[in-house]
Amino acid sequence: MATSSLANAQIESARIVAVNRRADLLMASIGILVLAIATLLLASVFVGLLASGWDRLINPDFYTHFPSRHPQQAGIISAIVGSSLVMLVTAVIAIPLGVAAGLYLEEYAPKNWLTDLIEINVSNLAGVPSIIYGLLALGLFVYAFSLGETILTAGLTLALLILPVIIVATREAVRSIPLELREAAYGLGADKWQVVRMYVLPAARPGIFTGVIVGLARAIGEAAPLITIGALTFIAFLPSPPVQATPPFVNFDWLTSPFTAMPIQLFNWVSRPQAEFHVNAAATGVVLMVMTLAMNALAIYVRLRLRRLHR
Amino acid sequence: MSSIPSSVVDADSECLIGGASEAFLRRRAFWNRVAAWLLFAAAAASVLVTIGIVYVLIRDSIPFFEQVPLSEFLTDTQWTPVFKNAHFGVMTLVSATLTVAGIALAVAIPAGLGLAIFLSEYANPKLREAVKPFLELLEGVPTVVYGFFALLFLTPMLQTVIPGLSGFNLLAPGLVMGIMILPYTASVSEDAMRSVPMGLREAGYALGFSRFRVAAQVVIPAALSGITAAFILGMSRAVGETMVVAIAAGQNPNFGFNPLEGAATITAYIVQMAMGDLPHGSIAYQSVFAAGLVLFLITLLFNLIGFYLRRRFREVY
Structure with missing residues (x-):
């Protein structure tokens, strides 16, 4: 039993x-x-x-020609230049603003309702659909500020879109810096701004860089807000170059130029009924994907190296 | 001290042997204050963005709602803003939006949950460290590219299996969107699962539970609010996603939940109107902002619920 x-x-x-x-x-x-x-x-x-x-990718004309009614002659030169210039504006606006906001929240912000409000606001902004930023830009930048459908408007819009990404990356980078570094600097008689400028910011640089790259990779593939503000799809000229041979050597006329961008060009070509244009769209997609994947891979590489250094 | 020439103790010099001049200290205190204010201004500017969004959406929607009563806006089942006999039933667009987001969730919930359990409870740390960057790469693919894929690859492929599928449909963009939000939902739910204290798991193992039983009966219940948050935030992303539906779901405003037919979502409608020349101030122009307001409110609701749930699981442990 x-x-x-x-x-x-x-x-x-x-x-x-x-x-x-x-x-x-x-x-x-x-x-x-x-x-x-x-x-x-x-x-x-x-x-x-x-x-x-x-077929289009291996043809050098694809990279040097303007869009065209004839699919075999159409190229993406105006889209490449447009995307680059828009990214330039985005980076110039979003990086200082985002890093400053991140530094404030991590190093300066007192514990009060205003800080809470800013924090909730940043995490909510990260969840706002990109097309809503497009509507903001349409109503505010294009019409209220009369900036028009220009590279400046597009760069501003995408800068606002990636601002939360950069703020969050800056905060994480700053938070991971040991307190002892700050205390050592204070011990030498530095004041707060000197500590932040000379010690915290340099130490956080790789982490911030990662966030900036991820943010820009997102911005370069973003089409919806640019369509909303009225990016054109047929641009057969290039904006005036930002640098020139004669004084004053720099030139800001390009900021007010109409533009197209790579995702816009892709969208336009994929929306056409003729299959020949779909070939162009696919080729543009490869260029776009290679760029964003490379940027993201760079960010991941920097972060992994950083983690190994910390160990 | 004031006899030290100021060139020796320049504002940028890092060490101040023998003390600093009064002028230097005053200058330093001034820049210290200026920097603090500038950094605060940058942080406060992010609040201005939200205020700007709300202001624009409401300002341009008010004239719309003066012409279209709210009851009609919410109950009419037709959306024909540019017709002579214009109808403005936003539920037409909302139904398509929810259908696509529902399909996306039907993909992302089982797949994301399975992946999260695998990564948090089964995978060894080395594999986990390799998978996470890969998920980030997946998240980085531009959405126009996914749209192209949905329209020109996935739809023809599905048509061989489902003969009644239209060229523009809600099924293909929904499936693609499910894969798109998968990395995000998986990594947020994995974070929630990993923040469950080891002690709870060990208590389960001490009772003789298998890994699967620990995952299903200990970890998931303990991390439930975080997991729910992941999928609500994923839903919010699917609702606001634009290019995939603008390319592959078509632009016909159809009321209904049939995934085999094409239909315009809120975002696709906004894109469609923006592509044409919108006369500033016309009712069609204003309808774009009214639709945008609805989209903003839906995503805001999902985001707030998601943040609340996420915060809760963080506070418990």
Whole structure:
């Protein structure tokens, strides 16, 4: 009697172990399956674009021609230049503003309702759909401030869009700096601004850099807000260059120039019924994907190296 | 002290052997104050962005609601702003928006939860460290590219399986969007699961639980508010996502929840109107802002619930 109940218990526990093992195996394979599908999707998106856009990608004219009614002659030069100039404006506005706001929240902000309000506001801004920033720009920059549908408006809009990314990255970078560094500087007689400027900011630079790159990679692929403010899709000229050979050597006329950008060009070509334009769209997609993936990879690399240094 | 020439103790010199001049200290205190104010101004400017958004959306929606009563806006099932007999039933756009977001969640919830459990409870740290950057790369793909993929690759592929599928439909963009929000939902729910204290898991193991049972009966219940937050925030992203639906879901405002047909979402409508020449001040122009206001309110609601839940799981542990 006793032996049989012992045997039963053994069988029962063996059954439980088997069931558990099966459940564990199932969970692990679900995880790996999801990863595999995601990898496959990323690969198939890239390979698909590469295969359909190959003819245009290997043609140097694609990179030096303006858009055209004839798909075989159309190129993305105005989109490349437009995207670069818009990114320049975005970076010049978003980096100082975002880093300053991040420094304030981490180093200066007292614990009060105003700080709470700013913090809630920043995390909410990160969740506002990008097209809403486009409507903000349309109502405020284009009409109320009369900036028009220009590179300046586009750069400003995307700067506001990536501001939360840079603020959050700055805060995380600053937070990871050991307190002892600050105390050592204070001990030498530095005041707050000297500590922040000479010690905190340089130490946080790699972390901030990561956030800036991720933010700019997001901005360069963003189409919705630019469409909303009225980016054009057919631009057969380049804005006047920002630098020139004659004094005063710099020139700000390009800021008020109409523009197109790579995601806008892609959207325009994919929306056309003719399949020939889809080839151009695919080629533009490859260029865009290579750029954003490279930027994100750079950011990840910097962060991994940083983590290894900290260890 | 004041006999030290100011060139020796320049404002930028890092050490001040023998003390600093009064002029230097005064200058330093001045810049200290200026810097504090400038940094505060930058942080406060971020609040101005929110105020600007709310101001613009409300200012340009008011003339719209003077012409279209709110009851009609919320109950009419037609959206034909540029027709002679114009109808403004925003639920038409909302129904398509929710259909796409629902499909996206139907993909992202099981996949994201499975991936999060795998990463937090099963994967060894090395694998986890390798997977997270990969998820970030996935998140970095421009949405126009996903739109292109949904329209020209996924839809034809699905059409061979589902013969009744239109060229523009809600299914393909919904599926693609599900993959798009997957990295975000997976990493937020994984954070929530990992913040569950080890002691709770160990208590489970001491009772003879398997890993699966610990995950299902200890970790998930303990991290539930964080996991819910992940999917609510993911839903908010799907609702606000623009280019995928603008490219692949079509621009016909249809009321209904049929994923096999194309229909304009709120975001696709805004893009469609912005592509044409909108006369500033016309009712069509104002309708864009009214639609934007609805979109903003929906995402704001989801975001606030999400932040509240996330904050709660952080406070408990």
